[in-house]
Amino acid sequence: MRRLIAFLYQNRLLFAFLILEAISVGLTVRSHSLHRSILNQYTQNSTASLHQFSSEVGAYFSLKEQNKRLNEENARLRSSLKQNYFSLYTQVDSLADTLMARQYIFRAAQVVNNSFTKRDNYITLNKGKLHGIKPGMGIICDQGLVGVIKDVSNHYSTAITLLHSRFLTSGALENTGNFGTVSWPGYSFRFATLSDLPSQILIKKGDAVWSTSYSGIFPPYTPIGTVEDWVQRNADQFVEARIALAVDFSSLRHVEVVENLLLPEKNELQESSNEP
Amino acid sequence: MKNGILKQLSWFVGIMLSQVLVFNNIELFSYLNPYVYPIFVLSLNAKTSRGGLLFWGFISGFIVDLFEDTGGIHSFATTLIGFLRPRLLRIVATQGGEEFDNLLLTGMGIRKFVTYGLISLWVHHFALYLLDGLSLRSIGSLIIASSLNAVFSFLVILLAVLFITTKKAKR
Numbered sequence: 001m002r003r004l005i006a007f008l009y010q011n012r013l014l015f016a017f018l019i020l021e022a023i024s025v026g027l028t029v030r031s032h033s034l035h036r037s038i039l040n041q042y043t044q045n046s047t048a049s050l051h052q053f054s055s056e057v058g059a060y061f062s063l064k065e066q067n068k069r070l071n072e073e074n075a076r077l078r079s080s081l082k083q084n085y086f087s088l089y090t091q092v093d094s095l096a097d098t099l100m101a102r103q104y105i106f107r108a109a110q111v112v113n114n115s116f117t118k119r120d121n122y123i124t125l126n127k128g129k130l131h132g133i134k135p136g137m138g139i140i141c142d143q144g145l146v147g148v149i150k151d152v153s154n155h156y157s158t159a160i161t162l163l164h165s166r167f168l169t170s171g172a173l174e175n176t177g178n179f180g181t182v183s184w185p186g187y188s189f190r191f192a193t194l195s196d197l198p199s200q201i202l203i204k205k206g207d208a209v210w211s212t213s214y215s216g217i218f219p220p221y222t223p224i225g226t227v228e229d230w231v232q233r234n235a236d237q238f239v240e241a242r243i244a245l246a247v248d249f250s251s252l253r254h255v256e257v258v259e260n261l262l263l264p265e266k267n268e269l270q271e272s273s274n275e276p
Numbered sequence: 277m278k279n280g281i282l283k284q285l286s287w288f289v290g291i292m293l294s295q296v297l298v299f300n301n302i303e304l305f306s307y308l309n310p311y312v313y314p315i316f317v318l319s320l321n322a323k324t325s326r327g328g329l330l331f332w333g334f335i336s337g338f339i340v341d342l343f344e345d346t347g348g349i350h351s352f353a354t355t356l357i358g359f360l361r362p363r364l365l366r367i368v369a370t371q372g373g374e375e376f377d378n379l380l381l382t383g384m385g386i387r388k389f390v391t392y393g394l395i396s397l398w399v400h401h402f403a404l405y406l407l408d409g410l411s412l413r414s415i416g417s418l419i420i421a422s423s424l425n426a427v428f429s430f431l432v433i434l435l436a437v438l439f440i441t442t443k444k445a446k447r
Contacts, residue, residue: 024352027348027351028346028407047343187307250303
């Protein structure tokens with residue numbers, strides 16, 4: 001026993017080193033799992049507020065570009081207002097519209113921390129639990145699909161973006177309607193992969209890839225990207241396409257969080273069908 | 277003595293804030309991101325105990341991890357260079373670094389500082405990239421990415437050190 005203690009004492013630096021490295025690896029592994037470490041829950045608020053400060057300062061540098069984008073979006077939305085349309089239909093037959101019900105709610109949020117160069121990338125938004133944000137909601141911006149909310153605190157939320165090894169969603173080709181899995185292989189924030197496409201379909205460079213309504217997280221027809229090139233793996237009958245992403249993740253600032261009001265109902269139904 | 281600790285702490289806070297607020301936002305060619313904070317551990321007083329090096333290594337990496345949301349990859353890498361520092365220093369120093377006035381450009385001279393800094397930063401970046409994308413990068417791209425980024429970080433450090441030391445000399 002005394003020799004053991006003497007041994008431990010003699011090599012105390014080595015052991016301290018090994019313990020600290022083990023802690024680091026543990027933290028890394030835990031942050032990769034979907035359940036974020038408890039520690040981050042506590043530190044999130046303080047780091048996020050410093051990020052917000054830095055983001056507010058940084059926002060001035062891209063003000064012009066962001067204003068232009070918002071302007072364009074305003075114009076687009078304004079032109080789709082009902083009052084801009086001249087009705088060709090003269091008969092009025094219904095007062096209350098019972099054919100339409102709201103399915104998606106959009107909440108505007110700003111990105112206060114953004115990463116896009118790592119293997120697994122996260123963004124922090126300045127809206128949280130108090131604003132009605134819940135984990136699992138989708139995020140889109142004016143350019144297209146961005147990511148999914150992962151954790152929320154009272155005033156902030158963090159999200160995994162499309163640029164994350166755990167992020168998978170289904171994407172469909174505009175022309176043929178065939179769908180596959182969108183994932184991110186790493187390396188460049190401008191490109192992602194659309195895999196599991198059947199090999200007999202015709203693909204062209206520049207084909208648009210849209211989100212589908214299968215997951216229920218994103219509204220269908222949200223742009224994801226355009227086809228850049230594709231390969232067929234010899235071993236199977238599937239085609240894998242490389243797509244240029246629609247969203248420029250390096251200049252992400254204004255985003256919208258999507259809530260699908262019918263999602264719980266859909267999930268419940270699907271689960272009950274799965275039961276034997 | 278007390279003054280020394282205060283100076284060290286303000287140096288620490290300054291480096292950490294500049295890393296988190298400024299350098300984390302620099303992304304050259306979309307994948308070069310300068311990590312200047314290891315210079316704190318590398319430039320700690322030569323008399324610092326090995327336990328102290330480990331401690332500061334872990335703490336500085338941990339803080340960057342919190343802000344970058346990267347789990348523990350930075351603490352892993354900086355703890356590693358904290359542990360290896362005496363050995364890294366032995367490459368250029370004969371008396372464990374105590375013959376130098378400080379472990380920066382002014383104390384070591386350009387050749388020794390470049391050798392010591394570049395090798396240490398490469399070790400740091402290699403450990404960082406190794407843990408960041410363990411299963412997804414090939415060993416070749418791992419070496420290329422960590423080498424490029426280490427050189428870039430070192431250039432940024434060199435500029436920053438030149439800027440700080442010339443300002444002091446003028447006074």
